[in-house]
Amino acid sequence: MDTYLNGELDDLTRSQIQKLIKDQNVLVNGQPVSKTGQKVVANDKITVNIPEEEPIKAVPENIPIEVVYEDQDVIVVNKPQGMVVHPAAGHPDKTLVNAILYHCQINDDDVIRPGIVHRIDKDTSGLLMIAKNNLAKQSLMKQLKDKSNLREYLAIVHGNFKEKKGKITAPLGRSKFDRKKQAVVEDGRHAVTHFEVLEQFEDYSLLKLKLETGRTHQIRVHMQYIGHPVAGDPLYGPKNTLPGKGQFLHAQTLGFEHPRTHEWMQFSIEPPKIFQDTLKQLRSQH
Known part of the structure; x- marks a missing residue:
């Protein structure tokens, strides 16, 4: 049954x-x-018979967060690996949203995802921009839609490359074989990822990746699609991989036009210690 x-x-x-x-x-x-x-x-x-679920509501929780920038309209944080962005089934609390609500006032009618305009996966670390009011939310969402903002990632992936740069254009949608996964499918949503090879080691490479679109699991699925899955990825990568606590994927650089002043804002953050230590080990072995 x-x-x-x-x-x-x-x-x-x-x-x-x-x-x-x-x-x-x-x-x-x-x-x-x-x-x-x-x-x-x-x-x-x-x-x-599917019973109605009790509505999830994000509540403030005293959880430490690393604030990179903050003003009356936006807040930029460095999300640690292992933290979920907003409450959902299976993750009702201890999320980034719970921490943000304790840290500052967010004026948004969305009780589950207040201020959230984009997400990064639980086991992906790095920069996230959050709107503190409707003016900021509408502006940041429009920039995401217009592809006028900047989102660059660092990733350690399996294998080596002959080319130094590349562009992956492949539509993404829910996998027809595993509903927990996304996949490249003919009738999927348009998705584009740019990559640049920064370093190569034995069996692994360090990439800089730039998102042109922002689909669910986009980088992870696109890298698997071209035969270079992200190291440590439990969903799309091989079991024989680098030891860690999830995929070696870090949202390093974030840029956007400030919603009120229209000034270009750009931030960069180093990857977490486990990412840096793994790079050192790969360099020494190579």
Whole structure:
């Protein structure tokens, strides 16, 4: 039953479906099912009752954050590896948003993602810009849409390159084989990533990557697509990789036009210690 429903209900995970079955929210021919292993038979009438989720609301939490820049309109922070950006199912608290709300006032009606205009993955470190009011939010979102801002990343990836620079243009969408993953798909959303090879080691390379678009997992999927997955990536990379706590991907440089003054603002931040130590080790081995 759980396998069948997992293939039919795209919006639910396998564990969520199993919980629905255990809570007797799945009926077969009017009778509740209590076992996930119940066989599905032809002509069964299956009814799934999905209870309304309790709304998640971000609340202030006293969590230390590294503020790189702040004024009345925007705040730029260095998000550590391992921190989720905003509350969601499975991550109701201890997120960057919880920390930001404790640190300062955010005037935004969005109770789950106040001030958030873009995201970086949980295990990606680096710079994130956050709007403190509607003026800033509209301006920063428009810049993202118009591709007029700057977002550059550092990544350690598998393999070596013959070329020094490259451009990856490949549409991205949800994988048809694993709903937790994104993939290059024909009917996906337009996605472009530029890369430059900074250093090469034995079996690994250090890249600077520039986002032209900002799709979910874009760099990670694009690098896997060209045969150079990000080292340490648990979702898109090989198991035999560099030891660490997730992908070696760091949002190093962020640039945007200030929403109020229209001045160009640009910030850069060094990657975390584990990233720098791994680079030193690769250099010494090479």
